[in-house]
Amino acid sequence: MLAEVGHFTLILAFTIASFQMVIGLLPLFLTNNIHPLIIKTTTRAAILQAIMLFFSFSALLILFANSDFSLHIIYSHSHSQKPLFYKLAATWGNHEGSILLFVLIISLLGAALAAFGKKLEVKFASVTLSIQSMLAAAFTGFIIFTSNPFERLADIPLEGNNLNPLLQDWALAIHPPLLYFGYVGLSIPFSFAVAALLTAKVDEQWARWVRPWTLFAWSCLTGGIALGSYWAYYELGWGGFWFWDPVENASLMPWLAATALLHSAIVMEKRGALGSWTILLAIIAFGLSLLGTFIVRSGILTSVHAFAVDPARGLVILAILTFFMGGAFTLYALNASNIKRKGIFAPISREGALLLNNLLISVMLVTVFVGTLYPLLIDAIGANKISVGAPFFNQTFIPLGVPLLILLPLGAMINWKKADLLSAMRPLLWVFLLSFATMLFSLYISGHSGVLAWAAILLGIWLIYGAIWELLHSARFGQIEWHLALGRLIRLRAAKFAMMFAHMGIGIMVLGLAAMSAWRVENIQDMTVGDKMQIMGYELEFMTVENQLGSNYNAIVGNFMLSKNGKDLSLISTEKRRYLKRSSPTTEVGLYNSLFGQIYIAFGQLAENNRVQLRAYYNPLVVFIWLGPLLMMLGGFISLIDRKSRQVNLRKNRN
Amino acid sequence: MTRKQQRFIFVFVGIALLALAIGLILSAMQDGISFFKTPTEIVRQSLDSQKRLRLGGMVVKGSVKRQGKQLNFTITDYETELNISYMGVVPDLFKEGQGVVLEGYLDQNKQFNADLLLAKHDENYMPKEVADSMKNIPIKTMDEKK
Known part of the structure; x- marks a missing residue:
């Protein structure tokens, strides 16, 4: 019964979205006096549509929680003995359920816009909501006609097939929803951009509206990608964190576009310049989200991460992608020349710096795009089957990214309109010298070698100190007396701190990446109980091995005592798990954090005669790789809250 | 600075960067591809x-x-x-x-x-x-x- 309710509310949502999409466009053709009535209708439709999808998704969640194996996807992806948390997570661990979540988020964001977007112009708001519901209609239609999650089985099985064991993990349980908020979050800037083109509303105000939504999407995307990377690191059992795999690139591309959009929208908001470029970025960012969805779903590119692959359905997503991108680009081509050009600025200025940031990010995006899709092109013309690997991306992406990061602290603090480069550089010279001194100190303490690696470490420190200096500079340290500056610092807008966190996050990530690519230590050894292994001055002693029974798996657990200089530090364990109804084992790794690195142990293949293969790594600064993005995400959310509270204050002051 | 000059500078920088990216792509194609x-x-x-x-x-x-x-x-x-x-x-x-x-x-x-x-x-x-x-x-x- 519940399944039928879920299916029915899904169809209702589709109907409402289709209705809303038509009604919302009416203000383009009708006179002004009827607009309030239309916006009232579309607002209610947007909220009602979100409620219907919420019902539908909740129905599916409950069905998963109850392990109703009469539903095809529950039979295929769940098991009655699985912990409740993973039963719920299995709802989006499959194609049908995850697309339902995808469309729910489209709709929720549309409803949020309808509910909170009261300050938008009526005509603009109505058209934006219409575009948003057009997306909702396209994807609910896609679910109803090709991927019904509520499909019943003729014969009801007694037990389910269990969820892919690799997905039974907390990080991967929350990774998809977070990533989807990022992907789908970019649909709002897209709808804004299309509505701006349709209603000729491209100005500072538009940038002010679009920026918080971009910030939200970007923050979620940052967190989602980092979480996925962290999951790959400890769940796949070989300690890699980024493979330049098509599915990873599929998430990196919209992230790059969103990053560029965030920065160009600042220029548009503050100075009214770069209007048409910002609109274009908003369209491209969401286009890349859809492209990512298509790549992940269709299995068109060989990837180790692809789940729920179905080429025929991929084709429908490609059709949706073509429709929305084709439409948006056509509109852009027709209207771009009408966009007013404002805000002249000199090349050396904050605007110029942000534009350079945008150009560099865009060409980085181009290299990822080419590297990811080139094999498809080559295959399509029948020339050869090729694959593009990590060396390609390292040789293209990094050389373009490094100048961007070197210039970041400078660009972030020079003046608007026209800047004097020398006066901005003088204090930065001190920042650089301090960075260099810190680098030399670390070199002396750690004793590691490698010119390139230390150059990268210097870059990381430069970014961190640079970010702190940005903040101090805004408080006018060095220009006024220090206690006055301190007073200013405390009263600075939270957004300034947000920017510091975001830029500092990049620096911290660079430190982790540099240390990991240069100084990682690996040791592989066949061991039995009592054997010892040395790694980076640590000693691992194989203490015991035991069988453990989990709720829906059996595990072989190996316990190892980690010690240094004869002093016991911690007992860490690694497991081989074999889940019910699933034939392949999975590995659970053991971790130990020290101040500057992480010891990582994992069972390799279980060998004969009681010997196991143990792989141990010393991963220097590895945690920084995710700590950085975490700070960036935090920065994004702080900035969002700051904007919101400022708007509330403005309104209070006005009243 | 006129609008024309401004646009010229940015288009020039944009094209130069794009050329650099294409150069990098072509050179990386030598050994980054299997x-x-x-x-x-x-x-x-x-x-x-x-x-x-x-x-x-x-x-x-x-x-x-x-x-x-x-x-x-x-x-x-x-x-x-x-x-x-x-x-x-x-x-x-x-x-x-x-x-x-x-x-x-x-x-x-x-x-x-x-x-x-x-x-x-x-x-x-x-x-x-x-x-x-x-x-x-x-x-x-x-x-x-x-």
Whole structure:
């Protein structure tokens, strides 16, 4: 019964979205006096549509929680003995359920816009909501006609097939929803951009509206990608964190576009310049989200991460992608020349710096795009089957990214309109010298070698100190007396701190990446109980091995005592798990954090005669790789809250 | 500064950066790319051993042997078999009778030395390239060989 309710509310949502999409466009053709009535209708439709999808998704969640194996996807992806948390997570661990979540988020964001977007112009708001519901209609239609999650089985099985064991993990349980908020979050800037083109509303105000939504999407995307990377690191059992795999690139591309959009929208908001470029970025960012969805779903590119692959359905997503991108680009081509050009600025200025940031990010995006899709092109013309690997991306992406990061602290603090480069550089010279001194100190303490690696470490420190200096500079340290500056610092807008966190996050990530690519230590050894292994001055002693029974798996657990200089530090364990109804084992790794690195142990293949293969790594600064993005995400959310509270204050002051 | 000058500078910088990116892409294409081959193609064609190859196939049952850190096994595209030697981390999903993707170099003895081994998260996985190349083989022989 519940399944039928879920299916029915899904169809209702589709109907409402289709209705809303038509009604919302009416203000383009009708006179002004009827607009309030239309916006009232579309607002209610947007909220009602979100409620219907919420019902539908909740129905599916409950069905998963109850392990109703009469539903095809529950039979295929769940098991009655699985912990409740993973039963719920299995709802989006499959194609049908995850697309339902995808469309729910489209709709929720549309409803949020309808509910909170009261300050938008009526005509603009109505058209934006219409575009948003057009997306909702396209994807609910896609679910109803090709991927019904509520499909019943003729014969009801007694037990389910269990969820892919690799997905039974907390990080991967929350990774998809977070990533989807990022992907789908970019649909709002897209709808804004299309509505701006349709209603000729491209100005500072538009940038002010679009920026918080971009910030939200970007923050979620940052967190989602980092979480996925962290999951790959400890769940796949070989300690890699980024493979330049098509599915990873599929998430990196919209992230790059969103990053560029965030920065160009600042220029548009503050100075009214770069209007048409910002609109274009908003369209491209969401286009890349859809492209990512298509790549992940269709299995068109060989990837180790692809789940729920179905080429025929991929084709429908490609059709949706073509429709929305084709439409948006056509509109852009027709209207771009009408966009007013404002805000002249000199090349050396904050605007110029942000534009350079945008150009560099865009060409980085181009290299990822080419590297990811080139094999498809080559295959399509029948020339050869090729694959593009990590060396390609390292040789293209990094050389373009490094100048961007070197210039970041400078660009972030020079003046608007026209800047004097020398006066901005003088204090930065001190920042650089301090960075260099810190680098030399670390070199002396750690004793590691490698010119390139230390150059990268210097870059990381430069970014961190640079970010702190940005903040101090805004408080006018060095220009006024220090206690006055301190007073200013405390009263600075939270957004300034947000920017510091975001830029500092990049620096911290660079430190982790540099240390990991240069100084990682690996040791592989066949061991039995009592054997010892040395790694980076640590000693691992194989203490015991035991069988453990989990709720829906059996595990072989190996316990190892980690010690240094004869002093016991911690007992860490690694497991081989074999889940019910699933034939392949999975590995659970053991971790130990020290101040500057992480010891990582994992069972390799279980060998004969009681010997196991143990792989141990010393991963220097590895945690920084995710700590950085975490700070960036935090920065994004702080900035969002700051904007919101400022708007509330403005309104209070006005009243 | 006029609007025209401003636009000229930015278009110029944009084009210069794009040219740089294309230059980087073209140079990275030299060794960042591996060519996909099936075992049949590898055995039949005389291949340049300098070229990095990507190879897909199914792991032959009973062929997997481990010697310390080195793993030896045979893969097949149901037409030709090829011996593989691999050093490195073996993913949990690597198993006899299942699909695998390898990257590495072929040596003079027609043995493939892989440095990258991919098995997919999905258990019912056959590498796409293998599935494609098997379209040409009659289904009957496939069943017999299974």
